[in-house]
Amino acid sequence: MTSLRYSGPKFRVALVVAAALTAMVSLTLWMLLNAFHFAHTDYLAALSALVFFAFVSVAMLIRYLRNEVVLAVRPTGLYDARWQADTVAWQDIREVVVRRVENDVELDVYLWHRQSSGQSSGKPPAGGRERQDYRPDHIIELAPLEGDVAGVIRAIGHHVTVRAESPAGMGHLDLLARAGA
Numbered sequence: 001m002t003s004l005r006y007s008g009p010k011f012r013v014a015l016v017v018a019a020a021l022t023a024m025v026s027l028t029l030w031m032l033l034n035a036f037h038f039a040h041t042d043y044l045a046a047l048s049a050l051v052f053f054a055f056v057s058v059a060m061l062i063r064y065l066r067n068e069v070v071l072a073v074r075p076t077g078l079y080d081a082r083w084q085a086d087t088v089a090w091q092d093i094r095e096v097v098v099r100r101v102e103n104d105v106e107l108d109v110y111l112w113h114r115q116s117s118g119q120s121s122g123k124p125p126a127g128g129r130e131r132q133d134y135r136p137d138h139i140i141e142l143a144p145l146e147g148d149v150a151g152v153i154r155a156i157g158h159h160v161t162v163r164a165e166s167p168a169g170m171g172h173l174d175l176l177a178r179a180g181a
Contacts, residue, residue, distance in 0.1 A: 002155040003072040006064045007146030014144060018057040025052045070145055073155040078109070083138050095161040097136070098153055104143040107153070108136035108165075 026049035033041040063070060063081060072079040077087040078096075088111070097108040142149050156162055 001072055001074050002148070002152050003069040004142070004145040004147040004149070004152060005067060005070055006060070006144055010144045010146070011060070011064050014060070015057060018053060021056060022049050022053040025049065071140060071142075071152065073152055073159070078156065078159075080138065080140055083140075090159045093160045095163055096156050098162060098164045104141070105149060106142060107140040107156075109138040109140060111137040 026045045029048045030041055030045035033044055038044070068081060069079070070081050072087075074087055077089040078093060079087040088109075092111050094110045094112045097110070099106050099108055142152075153162060
């Protein structure tokens with residue numbers, strides 16, 4: 001089993017960004033409440049900060065403090081704690097696309113979609129769209145994770161088709177080689 005956890009330094013940066021966004025939201029609310037002469041502006045601004053920060057980062061904070069596995073390639077399927085609590089079985093995954101976004105690598109997960117009869121279908125949905133027009137069922141962001149990203153991509157490749165979608169000028173092997181950067 002290959003797995004990745006949250007990166008300590010990257011998590012701290014994300015936490016600082018969440019705190020800055022929280023401060024901006026609560027300060028904006030505080031200014032608006034003061035402009036309209038509401039009572040208890042400090043209390044309401046603090047409450048909004050608490051609620052906003054909770055929505056932005058509490059789940060990620062709990063996972064980081066528990067040091068839980070966030071992404072795992074298991075013999076039974078692909079697990080991403082940010083997506084769902086259960087492992088997605090390999091037979092339900094059609095393909096995984098490795099994509100470079102700025103300086104990071106993302107994995108686009110495409111699932112087999114069931115027809116009404118419950119059978120898997122490799123055909124495009126009604127409307128005649130081609131496969132590349134599909135939107136991924138899930139995008140796995142690897143930037144906040146720490147570990148051997150290239151090893152995870154190779155491990156996924158043992159179970160399902162992994163296709164590299166590289167920007168102009170960057171070859172397939174170069175994208176996979178630089179996946180851990």
